[in-house]
Amino acid sequence: MDYPLKTPGQLGAVLKGFRRERKLTQAAVGAAVGLPQNAISQIEAAPDHSSLARVFKVLAALELEVVVRPRQPGKGAAW
Amino acid sequence: MDYPLKTPGQLGAVLKGFRRERKLTQAAVGAAVGLPQNAISQIEAAPDHSSLARVFKVLAALELEVVVRPRQPGKGAAW
DNA sequence: AGATATTATCTTGTTTAAGTGATAAAACGA
DNA sequence: TCGTTTTATCACTTAAACAAGATAATATCT
Numbered sequence: 001m002d003y004p005l006k007t008p009g010q011l012g013a014v015l016k017g018f019r020r021e022r023k024l025t026q027a028a029v030g031a032a033v034g035l036p037q038n039a040i041s042q043i044e045a046a047p048d049h050s051s052l053a054r055v056f057k058v059l060a061a062l063e064l065e066v067v068v069r070p071r072q073p074g075k076g077a078a079w
Numbered sequence: 080m081d082y083p084l085k086t087p088g089q090l091g092a093v094l095k096g097f098r099r100e101r102k103l104t105q106a107a108v109g110a111a112v113g114l115p116q117n118a119i120s121q122i123e124a125a126p127d128h129s130s131l132a133r134v135f136k137v138l139a140a141l142e143l144e145v146v147v148r149p150r151q152p153g154k155g156a157a158w
Numbered sequence: 159a160g161a162t163a164t165t166a167t168c169t170t171g172t173t174t175a176a177g178t179g180a181t182a183a184a185a186c187g188a
Numbered sequence: 189t190c191g192t193t194t195t196a197t198c199a200c201t202t203a204a205a206c207a208a209g210a211t212a213a214t215a216t217c218t
Contacts, residue, residue: 004144008131014147025194036178041196049175051205052087052134053127059147065083067146068093068138104164115208120166128205130175 004072008048011055016044018062033057083151087127090134095123097141112136 005011019029019040026040035057043050043058059066084090098108098119105119114136122129122137138145 002146002148004146006135006139006144008135011131011145011147018147018149026196027194035176037194038179038196039177042175045196048132048135049130051128051130051175052090054176055131056085056087056127060085063150064147065085065150066090067081067083067148068090068097068143069081069146070097071142071144105166106164116164117166117168117209118207121205124166130205133206 002067006071008050012044012047015047015055015058015062015064018064019044022062024062029058029061032061081146085150087129091123091126094126094134094137094141094143097143098123101141103141108137108140111140 003010003014005014019026025037026044027037029035030037030040035054039054040058043054047055082089082093084093098105104116105123106116108114109116109119114133118133119137122133126134
C-alpha cells in the first residue's frame, strides 16, 4: 500500500512513522544529513513551514522517495 | 506510470508539467490558491527553498497528491 | 514583424525559518 | 522509582522567504 498525502501535516506524520520503523532516533537522522536533532523534531511536528530542502534531506536519510500523481477519488489515507 | 522524485528540483519540474498539461497559467494557479504569479514561478524554478505550505497549495490547485514510499532500487525517473 | 499573453526577474519592507545551543519534558528500561 | 535515552520547547542571531508590485524577458499567435 501507499500513503496519499494532501497536507504537510500528513507528511510529517509519515516521516515519523518511517523513521521509527527503521529504529532511528531524530539525532541519528539529523547526523546523517547535517541537521540538529531539534530540526528533525520540527519537521515531523510542523512541516508546513519547513523548506523542501530540509524535507528532502530527511527523505534521503530514510531512503524514501516521493511520487506526485493526480488525486485518486475516494482513495483516502491507507491507515 | 509514476514519477519517483528524489530532489526538490525534480518536484518543480513535475509541477510545471502537470500545470501545462492542464493548460493553466501560473497566474491562474496562483489565483486559485491566493498566491501571486511570481510565487508560482519561483516554486517551479527553485522549489528547494519554498515551504511545504506553498507547495501543497499548488498541489491542491492542480488536484495532485503525494505519495512517500521506500526508494525502489533501479527505478529512476520515468522520462 | 507586431501584438498579446505568459513567464522570469527585480525591488523593498516585513515576517519567519534556519541554525546552534541549552533546557525542559516525556518515554523507556533496569 | 531511578536513571537514561529520546523528544519537544525555548532563546537568540543571522539569513532568507514571503508578499506586493512593477518591469523585463520570453513565448505564442496572426
